[in-house]
Amino acid sequence: MLDTFILYALAAGVGVALVAAPLGCFVVWRGLAFFGDALAHSALLGLAFGIALGVAPGAAVLAFAVLFALALAGLERFGPLASDTLLGILAPSLLAAGMIAATLLPGARVDLLGALFGDVLAVGPVDLAWIYGGGLVVLASLAWLWRPLIAATADADVAAVEGIAVGRLNLALLLLLALTVALAVKVVGVLLIGALLVIPAATARSLARSPEGMAGTAAATGVLAVVLGLAASFAWDLPAGPAIVLAAALLFAFSLAASGRAQAA
Amino acid sequence: MDLIAHSPSIDPNQRSADVRSLPTAQPLVETQDVTVKFNDRPALQGVNLAVRSGEVVTLIGPNGSGKTTLIRVLGGLIRADAGAVAKRKGLRIGYVPQRTHIRPSLPMSVARFLALGGKVGKADVADALAEVGVDDLANASVHRLSGGEFQRIALARALMQRPDLLLLDEPAQGVDVAGQAQLYQLIDRLRRERGLGVVLSSHDLHLVMAATDRVVCLNGHVCCVGSPASVANDPAFRGLFGEAAAALAIYRHDPAHDHNHDHGPHTACDHDHHH
Numbered sequence: 403m404l405d406t407f408i409l410y411a412l413a414a415g416v417g418v419a420l421v422a423a424p425l426g427c428f429v430v431w432r433g434l435a436f437f438g439d440a441l442a443h444s445a446l447l448g449l450a451f452g453i454a455l456g457v458a459p460g461a462a463v464l465a466f467a468v469l470f471a472l473a474l475a476g477l478e479r480f481g482p483l484a485s486d487t488l489l490g491i492l493a494p495s496l497l498a499a500g501m502i503a504a505t506l507l508p509g510a511r512v513d514l515l516g517a518l519f520g521d522v523l524a525v526g527p528v529d530l531a532w533i534y535g536g537g538l539v540v541l542a543s544l545a546w547l548w549r550p551l552i553a554a555t556a557d558a559d560v561a562a563v564e565g566i567a568v569g570r571l572n573l574a575l576l577l578l579l580a581l582t583v584a585l586a587v588k589v590v591g592v593l594l595i596g597a598l599l600v601i602p603a604a605t606a607r608s609l610a611r612s613p614e615g616m617a618g619t620a621a622a623t624g625v626l627a628v629v630l631g632l633a634a635s636f637a638w639d640l641p642a643g644p645a646i647v648l649a650a651a652l653l654f655a656f657s658l659a660a661s662g663r664a665q666a667a
Numbered sequence: 668m669d670l671i672a673h674s675p676s677i678d679p680n681q682r683s684a685d686v687r688s689l690p691t692a693q694p695l696v697e698t699q700d701v702t703v704k705f706n707d708r709p710a711l712q713g714v715n716l717a718v719r720s721g722e723v724v725t726l727i728g729p730n731g732s733g734k735t736t737l738i739r740v741l742g743g744l745i746r747a748d749a750g751a752v753a754k755r756k757g758l759r760i761g762y763v764p765q766r767t768h769i770r771p772s773l774p775m776s777v778a779r780f781l782a783l784g785g786k787v788g789k790a791d792v793a794d795a796l797a798e799v800g801v802d803d804l805a806n807a808s809v810h811r812l813s814g815g816e817f818q819r820i821a822l823a824r825a826l827m828q829r830p831d832l833l834l835l836d837e838p839a840q841g842v843d844v845a846g847q848a849q850l851y852q853l854i855d856r857l858r859r860e861r862g863l864g865v866v867l868s869s870h871d872l873h874l875v876m877a878a879t880d881r882v883v884c885l886n887g888h889v890c891c892v893g894s895p896a897s898v899a900n901d902p903a904f905r906g907l908f909g910e911a912a913a914a915l916a917i918y919r920h921d922p923a924h925d926h927n928h929d930h931g932p933h934t935a936c937d938h939d940h941h942h
Contacts, residue, residue: 430772431770431772431773432770433770549783552783553783553784555773556769556773556775556780556783557764557767557768557769559739559742559744559762559764560762560763560764560767560784560821560824560825561783562742562743562744563742563743563744563760563761563762563834564760564762564784564785564828604772607772607774610774611774611776611808612774612775612776612779613773613774613775613779615774616774
């Protein structure tokens with residue numbers, strides 16, 4: 403018999419996987435994996451501030467992620483260092499600052515393990531409303547901006563000459579990424595959000611022939627990873643967030659093997 | 668082989684006379700004293716260039732002479748640090764960059780790539796592919812194309828914009844000689860049938876001259892402007908291209924037909940006198 407908390411966990415995981423899949427595709431297409439990590443790592447700082455100020459943690463995480471997304475948007479124009487170097491400095495620094503902020507709070511009110519690796523089994527109706535409400539906003543925005551976003555991803559210059567506002571689109575994409583990070587924190591934690599973005603999209607690549615096909619396959623892969631991970635978590639009493647990520651990694655390995663065999667055939 | 672002198676459809680002088688009599692003779696795009704700097708180093712200095720409907724303008728110059736920069740200024744991708752760029756209202760531009768790198772992580776068919784520029788039907792895609800001579804590639808992945816094939820696809824995408832102005836940055840790069848001849852035939856047909864203005868850059872001196880009304884020699888600034896034949900005789904041009912320019916002599920125009928010879932503000936292409 404399935405308990406309510408299992409159903410909540412499943413619903414939350416599936417919701418996050420569905421939202422993360424298409425955004426994860428853009429992360430893979432545009433080489434934003436480091437960027438996604440840095441954004442996710444800023445979430446811990448947001449969580450700590452939210453608790454310190456008595457604000458809803460989800461709102462605080464969202465505010466911080468948006469703030470960092472805006473700050474990081476100008477990163478490419480920064481001296482001689484490549485943006486991945488700068489993100490390699492920023493992501494762990496944000497995590498360190500978040501960790502220190504969390505431990506400075508009196509009474510250790512931040513569940514650190516949950517914040518870092520997710521606490522999907524503690525998801526309640528309010529969290530679900532966040533995930534599905536916010537998720538709907540993300541997916542609707544993506545659907546609305548889809549064609550110009552793909553055009554700007556394929557070749558930004560040609561898209562710009564054709565009249566697409568590339569700069570504003572890039573900003574919109576970063577904000578959607580920030581929102582997705584805020585939605586996913588509860589499910590997989592700040593350390594594993596990047597995996598939920600990147601792994602399903604990467605798994606879908608070898609199977610896909612169009613951008614939409616890749617996003618759809620990524621969504622299916624993400625949902626499957628959530629179901630398998632949660633099942634493993636219950637069967638063997640594993641931490642749920644890490645189990646979901648490992649399930650996704652296994653699916654990726656299978657897809658590699660399958661596409662390797664298809665090429666050999 | 669005498670491509671310039673005896674091809675009536677692309678006689679530069681006749682053509683510009685036709686165009687000037689039309690109400691659309693106002694330039695599609697015009698730069699006035701445009702200067703662009705990268706890190707305080709001037710890439711373009713005081714460039715004046717006007718492009719009209721039905722006119723093919725070729726930018727030639729050595730590497731680093733500002734050809735790509737000027738094309739990007741015309742396309743609105745680079746803002747001039749000084750000077751102005753005036754565009755005709757509602758101007759539609761088709762742009763083919765020197766190189767397009769689509770990340771291999773983005774799965775995409777040729778037909779899909781063409782449709783990225785706007786809402787188009789299958790027939791539009793098929794027409795554009797047929798126009799550039801690669802109608803069999805619609806379902807191919809863009810990641811499996813050769814350089815020359817991709818250049819044609821990129822041109823097809825630009826044409827799907829129904830542009831008034833076509834900006835082609837080194838369109839002949841990676842295209843074999845037969846392909847280049849086809850490319851210039853196509854450009855010539857487009858400007859005749861659709862009245863397109865075309866700006867293209869090249870460092871290839873031979874084929875490009877054939878389909879060009881006006882040649883602009885760039886070396887950071889405009890060194891010389893004129894019909895292909897007049898420019899080939901220009902000392903500034905010869906100074907810029909040396910031996911290669913001498914080879915062009917085989918295409919030399921009959922001086923009697925040489926109406927259009929006009930110099931830019933500089934008569935020499937020596938870069939040094941600016942420093």
